[in-house]
Amino acid sequence: MAGAFVQPNYWYDTGSYQFGSIEIPLAIPYHWHELNHLVKPLQNSETKEERQSIRARILDASEALFYRDGLLQVTVSKIVQLARISKRDFYKNFKNRDDVLLHIVNKLLQQHHPLLPTAAGKLDSTLLDVVCSSYRIHLTERSLALLRASIAASIHWPGLAEAVHMARAQVSAPVAEYLVLQQPEEKLSFDDPLLAALRLGFLATDGARYLLGMPPLSDEELATHARQVVDVFIRGHATAHFRSTGQDASSPWQDRQVLKAAPLDEPGSLSRTRLSKARWQRILDSSWMEFGEFGYDGASIERVAKSTGVPRSTIYRRYPSKKVLFKASAIHVIHRTFSDEIVLDWGHLSIYQAIRQVARIILDRFTQPDNVALQRVLLVESEHAPDMTRLLYSHLVVTIENLLGPLIHRLETAGIVRPELATRAAWRLFILSTLGNRFIFITPASEEERAALAAEAASQFLYGCQRSIPG
Numbered sequence: 001m002a003g004a005f006v007q008p009n010y011w012y013d014t015g016s017y018q019f020g021s022i023e024i025p026l027a028i029p030y031h032w033h034e035l036n037h038l039v040k041p042l043q044n045s046e047t048k049e050e051r052q053s054i055r056a057r058i059l060d061a062s063e064a065l066f067y068r069d070g071l072l073q074v075t076v077s078k079i080v081q082l083a084r085i086s087k088r089d090f091y092k093n094f095k096n097r098d099d100v101l102l103h104i105v106n107k108l109l110q111q112h113h114p115l116l117p118t119a120a121g122k123l124d125s126t127l128l129d130v131v132c133s134s135y136r137i138h139l140t141e142r143s144l145a146l147l148r149a150s151i152a153a154s155i156h157w158p159g160l161a162e163a164v165h166m167a168r169a170q171v172s173a174p175v176a177e178y179l180v181l182q183q184p185e186e187k188l189s190f191d192d193p194l195l196a197a198l199r200l201g202f203l204a205t206d207g208a209r210y211l212l213g214m215p216p217l218s219d220e221e222l223a224t225h226a227r228q229v230v231d232v233f234i235r236g237h238a239t240a241h242f243r244s245t246g247q248d249a250s251s252p253w254q255d256r257q258v259l260k261a262a263p264l265d266e267p268g269s270l271s272r273t274r275l276s277k278a279r280w281q282r283i284l285d286s287s288w289m290e291f292g293e294f295g296y297d298g299a300s301i302e303r304v305a306k307s308t309g310v311p312r313s314t315i316y317r318r319y320p321s322k323k324v325l326f327k328a329s330a331i332h333v334i335h336r337t338f339s340d341e342i343v344l345d346w347g348h349l350s351i352y353q354a355i356r357q358v359a360r361i362i363l364d365r366f367t368q369p370d371n372v373a374l375q376r377v378l379l380v381e382s383e384h385a386p387d388m389t390r391l392l393y394s395h396l397v398v399t400i401e402n403l404l405g406p407l408i409h410r411l412e413t414a415g416i417v418r419p420e421l422a423t424r425a426a427w428r429l430f431i432l433s434t435l436g437n438r439f440i441f442i443t444p445a446s447e448e449e450r451a452a453l454a455a456e457a458a459s460q461f462l463y464g465c466q467r468s469i470p471g
Contacts, residue, residue: 055093057083062100067145074101101149123186124230127200130175131226134204137171139216147211148383151376151440169438172197179465188465191456195435199460202436203229203428211437212378212393213386228421236464237425242351242416243463251354252414253346259358261339261403275310283308283315287329292373296326296381323388330374330392337371338362338399344407351416352458358407359433359461360454366434367443375440400430425461432457 061083065074076097080090094100137143176193190196204226205211217225236243275283286308290299301322305312319325342361344354365371382389404426411417417425433454444450459467 054083054085054089057085058090058093058100059103063104066101066104066149123182123234126178127230127233128226130200131204131229132222134172134201135210135217135222135226138201138205139210144211144383147437148380151379169194169198172201175200186466189459189467190465191452195456196460196465198435198438199432200229200233202431202438203233205436207427207431207434208375208379208437209393209397212382213390214393228424232421232428232464233460234464234466236460236462236467237417237421237428238462239415239418250350251346253410255346257344257346257407257410259342259344259403259407261335261399263335263339275314279310280318281332283310284329284332287325288333288370288374291326291329291377292370295377296322296385299326301325323385327388327392330378331395333370333374334392334396334399337365337368337374338396338403340365342403351411352462354407355429355461356454356458358404359429359457360450362430362433363439363444363450363454363457367439372440375437379437379440397427401426404429429457429461432460 058079061079062074065078065082069078074097076087076090079097079100080087083090094103138147172194175197179188179190179193179196182188206225210216283304287299287301287304290304290307294300299322301312301315304325305315315325319328342358344357346354349357378389378392408417408422408425408429412419412422412425435453444453
């Protein structure tokens with residue numbers, strides 16, 4: 001996406017940033033020659049020490065370029081020029097540009113590991129520390145830069161994207177190991193320990209809400225948020241009475257419940273034009289194809305006009321700026337993806353089966369290409385336009401709460417969902433069903449995998465990781 005990746009905020013701090021052999025003073029808007037003089041020339045040599053030096057210089061130069069230009073703009077030519085080596089030396093050490101970038105990302109990820117608390121205490125208190133730590137880690141500028149790099153990789157180099165995503169996921173490995181150790185004593189159940197740890201992390205960041213410009217939580221607010229996340233993760237949303245008496249029971253209803261989200265207001269002028277509503281819907285479809293492919297900065301209203309056969313002046317009459325058109329097309333994608341009816345035939349479903357059905361439908365809708373593109377663009381553009389991305393993500397939250405709210409209300413009224421958790425239950429079901437932002441990088445490979453993920457989401461939502469019936 002053109003223009004999507006620039007220096008993180010701390011690039012403008014005073015002082016300098018050290019990339020091994022390359023020290024870059026901060027607060028300076030670099031041109032190429034200003035970076036180039038910071039690296040001393042390297043004489044040709046064949047000793048082991050000097051070969052290691054060449055490799056280190058490649059990594060240092062690549063890391064400097066990663067932060068200066070963003071992932072998409074790092075090239076082998078730039079790396080060798082900044083490191084002052086030959087391309088021959090580069091290819092002696094790395095297979096290609098993607099190979100060196102993966103080394104850089106892994107190096108940066110390893111620096112995150114010490115930030116997670118040592119997983120050694122009691123379950124609730126340890127996971128409270130983990131949630132608070134995970135929230136803070138994922139909101140650092142470095143972590144956000146890595147997330148945006150992963151998004152760029154997922155668009156242009158799918159092989160690298162999965163590797164980067166899995167490397168990012170390894171930050172949760174200590175938590176996964178802790179859950180395995182606690183499994184016998186605490187009677188924990190989960191499909192996979194690393195996926196369970198990732199679910200905890202996604203609940204900690206409330207999906208992508210706090211990655212998209214939402215005001216950060218105060219210490220007191222974070223403590224309250226963490227306590228509820230840990231409670232939901234361990235014990236789920238179900239009441240103690242339902243856990244002990246109703247886990248396998250049929251539902252108390254025999255009707256067909258239809259879940260449907262109401263349409264959201266569309267930004268833009270309501271001035272009359274001769275175009276039909278259906279024609280405007282096609283214009284929004286075409287606009288989203290443009291934004292999804294090129295990103296916000298690279299998108300062109302001129303191309304939208306040509307692809308739809310509608311004069312640019314007509315588009316501007318309804319959507320007076322590129323920003324307004326972007327908002328309208330994004331909201332159009334949100335509503336088109338998630339607002340279709342979900343029908344629950346309660347006469348043939350248990351509570352668990354109904355939640356599993358909803359989770360599967362949400363997962364399938366989330367992984368549709370237009371929605372995946374939307375989630376990617378929002379995460380990338382949050383660096384430059386947090387107010388806009390926050391607004392659009394709020395539209396997504398409202399749509400999901402409108403869609404699933406009647407289901408949660410029915411479950412709460414029947415004594416199935418705990419009242420103190422009901423307010424956020426619809427959104428947390430969405431997070432568990434979609435595994436946070438995991439599927440904007442990789443797609444569930446098979447029908448069996450999707451079915452298993454939906455089943456685990458339903459179990460986690462209702463019962464948490466402690467799924468045994470209280471004695």
